[in-house]
Amino acid sequence: MDFALSEEQQFLQSTVSDYLAANCTLDRVRDCVKDFQTTDPNLTEGLVALGVPGVVIPEEFGGTELGYLEAALIAEALGGSIAPFPFIGTSVIAPYLITHAGSDEQRASLLPKITTGEIQFGIAFTESIGRRVTNPTQANDGRLSGEQTFVIDGSDCELILISTEGGEVFVVESPAVEREELKSIDRTRSLTRVKLDNTPCEVLPGTVDDPTLLSHALDIGRIMIAADTLGAAQTMLDKSVEYAGERKQFNRVIGSFQAVKHMCAEMAAELEPCRSLVWYAAHSVLAIPSETHLVACHAKAHLAEVGQFVARKSTEVHGGMGFTDLLGLHYWFKRIGLNRQLLGTPDQVREEAAQAQGW
Amino acid sequence: MDLEYSAEYEQYRQDLRKFLDENKHRSPGMVGTAFTGEEREKIARDWQALLIENGYAARTIPKEYGGAGQEPDPLKAHIIAEEFARYRVRPGHSGDNRLVPTVLDLGTEEQKRWLVPPTLRGEMTWCQGYSEPQSGSDLASLSTRAHVDGDDFVINGQKIWTSGAQRADMIFCLVRTEPEAPKHQGISYLVFSMKTPGIDVRPLVTMTGEATFNEVFFTDVRVPTTQIIGKRGEGWFVANNTLKYEREGLGDPNQAESRLREVVAILERETVDGQRIMDNPVYRDRLLRLQGQVLAMKYNSMRILTSRSKGEEPGLPRWIVKLQGCELNHQLAGLVIDALGELGTLYYNSPLLRDRGMWQQRYMMDLGLIIGGGTAQIQKNIIGERALGLPKEPKYAEVSS
Numbered sequence: 077m078d079f080a081l082s083e084e085q086q087f088l089q090s091t092v093s094d095y096l097a098a099n100c101t102l103d104r105v106r107d108c109v110k111d112f113q114t115t116d117p118n119l120t121e122g123l124v125a126l127g128v129p130g131v132v133i134p135e136e137f138g139g140t141e142l143g144y145l146e147a148a149l150i151a152e153a154l155g156g157s158i159a160p161f162p163f164i165g166t167s168v169i170a171p172y173l174i175t176h177a178g179s180d181e182q183r184a185s186l187l188p189k190i191t192t193g194e195i196q197f198g199i200a201f202t203e204s205i206g207r208r209v210t211n212p213t214q215a216n217d218g219r220l221s222g223e224q225t226f227v228i229d230g231s232d233c234e235l236i237l238i239s240t241e242g243g244e245v246f247v248v249e250s251p252a253v254e255r256e257e258l259k260s261i262d263r264t265r266s267l268t269r270v271k272l273d274n275t276p277c278e279v280l281p282g283t284v285d286d287p288t289l290l291s292h293a294l295d296i297g298r299i300m301i302a303a304d305t306l307g308a309a310q311t312m313l314d315k316s317v318e319y320a321g322e323r324k325q326f327n328r329v330i331g332s333f334q335a336v337k338h339m340c341a342e343m344a345a346e347l348e349p350c351r352s353l354v355w356y357a358a359h360s361v362l363a364i365p366s367e368t369h370l371v372a373c374h375a376k377a378h379l380a381e382v383g384q385f386v387a388r389k390s391t392e393v394h395g396g397m398g399f400t401d402l403l404g405l406h407y408w409f410k411r412i413g414l415n416r417q418l419l420g421t422p423d424q425v426r427e428e429a430a431q432a433q434g435w
Numbered sequence: 436m437d438l439e440y441s442a443e444y445e446q447y448r449q450d451l452r453k454f455l456d457e458n459k460h461r462s463p464g465m466v467g468t469a470f471t472g473e474e475r476e477k478i479a480r481d482w483q484a485l486l487i488e489n490g491y492a493a494r495t496i497p498k499e500y501g502g503a504g505q506e507p508d509p510l511k512a513h514i515i516a517e518e519f520a521r522y523r524v525r526p527g528h529s530g531d532n533r534l535v536p537t538v539l540d541l542g543t544e545e546q547k548r549w550l551v552p553p554t555l556r557g558e559m560t561w562c563q564g565y566s567e568p569q570s571g572s573d574l575a576s577l578s579t580r581a582h583v584d585g586d587d588f589v590i591n592g593q594k595i596w597t598s599g600a601q602r603a604d605m606i607f608c609l610v611r612t613e614p615e616a617p618k619h620q621g622i623s624y625l626v627f628s629m630k631t632p633g634i635d636v637r638p639l640v641t642m643t644g645e646a647t648f649n650e651v652f653f654t655d656v657r658v659p660t661t662q663i664i665g666k667r668g669e670g671w672f673v674a675n676n677t678l679k680y681e682r683e684g685l686g687d688p689n690q691a692e693s694r695l696r697e698v699v700a701i702l703e704r705e706t707v708d709g710q711r712i713m714d715n716p717v718y719r720d721r722l723l724r725l726q727g728q729v730l731a732m733k734y735n736s737m738r739i740l741t742s743r744s745k746g747e748e749p750g751l752p753r754w755i756v757k758l759q760g761c762e763l764n765h766q767l768a769g770l771v772i773d774a775l776g777e778l779g780t781l782y783y784n785s786p787l788l789r790d791r792g793m794w795q796q797r798y799m800m801d802l803g804l805i806i807g808g809g810t811a812q813i814q815k816n817i818i819g820e821r822a823l824g825l826p827k828e829p830k831y832a833e834v835s836s
Binding site: 077078079080081082085145317320321328329331332333334337338340341342344345346348349350351352353355356359363364371374377378381423426427429430435 | 510
């Protein structure tokens with residue numbers, strides 16, 4: 077019985093965090109996203125060198141196959157630094173689906189290029205969760221037609237993974253589709269609307285007649301988003317404690333006032349158990365898959381709520397400065413705000429959790 | 436990360452299950468109700484003795500003081516708690532979980548032999564004399580006085596929130612012995628019999644309608660000067676040792692988990708306007724929100740257990756347990772009360788009462804627990820100062836009158 081990170085896992089997380097602290101500063105992020113760009117080629121190069129995109133990819137395809145807990149630790153570090161890097165789709169969801177549902181040929185051609193950063197994936201799953209269009213995406217004779225809103229990381233990608241209602245997943249080449257950039261509050265991650273009109277596609281054969289693979293991919297994605305929020309919220313708490321320990325009013329640091337101290341304590345008390353929830357959910361993917369769906373839903377929903385709470389309280393602790401662009405705290409606020417809605421809103425995933433228990 | 440127990444611990448669990456299968460019929464609560472009070476007390480004492488003999492109670496207390504004399508092992512302690520809960524068999528006790536560790540840590544050899552063995556056997560029971568009407572969160576300002584007269588301390592003053600004072604054989608009590616010293620350095624920690632002349636116990640009825648607490652009045656209570664734990668004026672530090680042990684128990688996530696199961700059962704059972712409460716989207720969503728919190732606290736406790744089993748101080752995960760756990764229990768009870776509508780307000784053995792009125796009882800009792808054992812606001816100070824390193828409130832200069 078050992079519910080803790082190993083030395084290797086701690087080392088992995090601190091390596092990525094240290095790299096991001098040096099290479100993904102707020103100034104760099106501002107610079108990168110100013111023209112609604114959502115990837116930073118230098119950052120991608122550095123993270124590829126650290127092996128980040130191969131974290132769940134088997135060694136025979138050039139990955140390290142460390143596992144999903146390791147992936148969650150990386151997601152947490154990326155969220156902590158609001159990194160503009162398409163991790164959740166390209167490094168986790170796509171490798172999972174291609175490894176478990178792809179043909180031998182798809183595995184051999186796609187997985188190695190993910191590890192080297194040559195290809196990035198957009199994730200178009202709005203047919204499966206949160207559909208808002210009247211023309212559902214349908215497959216016909218190896219071609220797709222319809223519309224997908226809110227494609228994650230869809231702006232700079234070479235390929236898009238698209239799901240249809242039955243849980244089948246298709247690979248489409250980005251230049252073949254009509255794309256329109258959406259502008260969400262969070263400028264560190266892209267959202268794209270995609271229109272398909274008899275667009276050539278390739279199915280991931282394992283997803284035909286087996287919707288569980290897509291559902292498992294969604295759960296894994298939800299865990300990664302929860303981890304990203306955990307990291308972003310932890311940074312907001314750390315910044316709050318630091319600010320409350322330095323800022324003086326009435327000749328005292330404001331952190332000595334209970335009104336401010338208690339806001340910090342409440343953030344810590346809400347957030348700390350979230351770390352264990354994310355660890356457990358991520359660990360379950362390989363170790364206790366029968367529990368993954370339930371805990372992934374809870375991790376996604378609970379981190380959405382606690383993330384929102386921390387984002388709001390942290391802004392308040394920073395007073396007027398928290399509200400300014402000068403301080404830039406809002407980048408974390410907005411990342412947490414977008415994460416809340418992706419791959420299932422909190423109420424949607426809680427309802428899924430209820431149904432999973434037969435309630 | 437490995438959530439399995441090693442072979443050694445699995446064997447330990449199997450041995451414990453075998454013990455429980457063979458002996459559970461001897462435990463209190465399993466032997467039926469056709470016994471007098473005296474017989475029931477004997478059954479409880481025999482059960483405790485059997486558990487100590489087999490190393491399932493008072494595990495780490497040395498044999499010479501009546502314990503099982505085993506090495507500390509948080510995983511074994513956890514397995515014992517889990518299996519007794521699973522078998523629904525009353526667990527043993529380690530005497531009083533506040534007093535015994537304190538006497539063992541800080542008492543004299545003579546005090547250990549006098550106090551610990553009968554406490555472990557259940558023949559000497561305790562109450563805690565700390566809080567006073569004017570000294571709650573600011574406990575160190577307490578004003579119950581004790582002056583020395585010959586070989587005795589003579590105690591005058593009043594304590595409050597004294598659980599079990601009407602039944603306890605003994606009290607461990609904080610009194611001011613050095614009125615001239617700074618407040619933290621003028622306190623002593625005394626132990627004495629509740630039958631000592633001059634003690635008056637008055638039940639304190641709470642909002643639940645029960646008298647779980649008491650007020651205790653001392654009028655010229657004479658206690659031999661040898662019945663002090665630690666030195667004169669060091670009682671505050673002795674007491675902090677006790678508080679460390681008391682706070683551990685409040686906000687236990689296992690309790691929240693089993694309460695959640697009970698909430699699910701009643702929401703599935705009850706209907707309003709022909710609809711199962713479980714199918715009402717508002718209550719359903721509230722339930723699921725609370726389940727997310729229960730799971731987070733459960734895994735948080737696994738993290739604490741892992742730290743302890745490695746001999747590490749768990750830090751922040753431990754500091755938040757009382758604050759979060761008590762609030763969570765309160766909200767679980769609150770959900771049921773809201774969902775039951777008018778039925779949720781019934782109490783006092785009313786007709787139509789659900790679950791013997793326990794949801795209102797818990798909802799109120801939990802509020803007491805949120806306040807007691809260090810209020811929620813004191814817990815937030817502790818988290819802010821000890822875990823996050825924020826500065827203390829500056830001390831005001833004494834206001835001159």
